[in-house]
Amino acid sequence: MQLALLRHPGIGLAHMEEPVDSLVGWLSQRLDIPAAAFAEYAGRAQTMTDHARILAAALGLRAATAADLPFMIEAAAKSAWSTDRGQPIVAGVIAALRAENVILPAPAAIERAAIAGRARARKRAADALLMSVSAAQIAKLDKLLVIDPTVKATPLAWLRNAPSSPKAEHVGQLIERLRFVRDIGLSPDAAARVHNDRFQQFVREGRISDPH
DSSP states (O other): OHHHHHHTTOBOGGGOOSOOHHHHHHHHHHHTOOGGGGGGTTSSHHHHHHHHHHHHHHHTOEEOOGGGHHHHHHHHHHHTTSOOOHHHHHHHHHHHHHHTTEEBOOHHHHHHHHHHHHHHHHHHHHHHHTTTOOHHHHHHHHHTTSOBTTTTBOHHHHHHTOOOSOOHHHHHHHHHHHHHHHHHOOOGGGGGGSOHHHHHHHHHHHHHOOOO
8 A cells, every 4th residue: 555655646655634445445456455454554553654664765765854845835836937726836846746756745735835835936926027117117006006186096997997989089088098007117028027827817816906
């Protein structure tokens, strides 16, 4: 059982959170050993640990330690560069650990690393977007969220509520908004510094977020 689990999915028996009955049954048929025999395994807790250590040495594997956490978080951050979805981020952490011949830690540890890596990736993407933005431009962006007494709304809300019907008077209103945006001076090349899926994620979140 331990040998099978270390080969795939690469986790030790002690860290398995799901029932292993189906795997026990599959192995019992091929090894011609009654499945009930497994219930007597590891009556002495140290037995499981000793077997795990022997098998790891034979397979060239090592157990994960606290020192591997930064590596796991960085692997998660790389996988999260383009997505916030948990499955591909966790898969990236697992792939990185397997490439280093590290036995997978408990699923909770992988999940924590994935969450931390996702936060790191979001921070890096935000920093990349703001890399060439000057202090004056940031000040203009901040003012987009301050309510303008003349229109009783934020400039951002005013920009988003641009007229869409094909009327002559609306052309001037659209040009006014275009000039307002161009005055901020943001380079359209900034979006190319991050993955397009991550950029679109920022856009979606911005659309549904309150000004505060």
